[in-house]
Amino acid sequence: MGRIYEDAKAWFEANYDDSLPVGTWWSRLAASGWGFPQWPRGADGLGLAPSEAAEVDAARRDVGAFGPPAGIGATLVAPTLFVHGPEALVRRYVPAIATGEELWCQLFSEPGAGSDLAGLTTAAERDGDGWVVNGQKVWTSGAHLAGRAVLMARTDPEVPKHRGITFFAVDLRQPGVEVRPLRDMTGDAEFNEVFLTDVRVRGDDVIGDVGGGWAAAMTMLAIERDLDAIGHDGGGDVLNDVDRSVSVAEMRAAQLAGSSSGFSYATGARKDEVVAGLVARFADRTEPVLRQELAAAHAHRRVLDWDAARAVPPSLGKVLNAELCRRLRDLGFRAGGLPSQLSGEDAPDGGHFQKLALFTQGMSVAGGTDEVQRNILGERVLGLPREPRQP
């Protein structure tokens, strides 16, 4: 570790205090740039390279400091804005993302457009200086909490489908936005149907260019797939359902007690720990089959970490992470025996493993299915013939 690690460690040692309210800590992190060091200077970051940002992350962990907001705004929206702009939207939206004050969600999928995302039919029509949006989205993680969303909408039905889409920032706290939660099999209701009826969007809330929404959305999906591989590991829950007024210490205690979502376990870096805890408590690690599975899971994690450091194509990391989740789920059930079948208050360790296990299958679907990632890898990495395209 070099000078950046030492500087970051000194800053965290001097400034971290887990009796602070979460919101105060996040504001302190944003103002210093140490929360998102890879973000540009002037936009709550320090402009560090990914390898340097990893040193900051290591320093933060070594000090035991709570991370910056882990929500969709911080992990996906801000990095996409830095690539596609415009600068005015970076200035308008990034500050409240960095402090965790404004929560975002991602309005991409529709009942008739998931893998074939370019087939979406939600339409935005020009109206004076702005736009009016009508349509329906589905599986929108965190829409019930979010104040704002990124939205893919069709703005030109006359051109080939990939070219007629625009990427917007939308205020969700307005008439015409109806959010209906969907309960998943973990028992949580974290994704939603979102109905948009005559929803208004400002003319200057276009991310990238009008008609250039496909490129901006693909940037965001690539970031999301990379992140799945590395593990979302900031402070708070991935969906950022955080009361900013509670102390950092209380927030951490609640997470350890098992209040996190299945989404957080499956996407987070902690999943290996959760399964390791189950193994340590219930299993005989000398049992040959279990030993073999433990070794395989360990090797799998090392490959995933190594790939993340080499910046392999995002689709590869995403497929490997979905596989790791399945491996850990199966290992957990084998190691945990009958207690691993229990749920709710009866489950061991606050039910962390049960949420992870039940959410695992979702990891092969969220952010683009395994099959679609394999198509991308086949065509763009291995150079195999393209699959037939629909017009």
Ligand SMILES: Cc1cc2nc3c(=O)[nH]c(=O)nc-3n(C[C@H](O)[C@H](O)[C@H](O)COP(=O)(O)OP(=O)(O)OC[C@H]3O[C@@H](n4cnc5c(N)ncnc54)[C@H](O)[C@@H]3O)c2cc1C
């Ligand atoms: C936990 C979770 C969170 C999500 N959060 C969000 C969110 O916040 N915002 C959002 O917009 N969406 C979200 N989604 C939706 C997700 O992006 C879609 O479910 C996904 O893209 C697949 O679309 P679909 O469900 O319509 O399946 P379909 O596209 O209908 O696919 C059905 C099956 O067909 C297969 N298939 C489809 N096309 C091909 C092909 N060309 N080749 C081979 N196989 C193919 C798929 O792999 C799949 O097995 C979330 C999903 C999950 C599970």
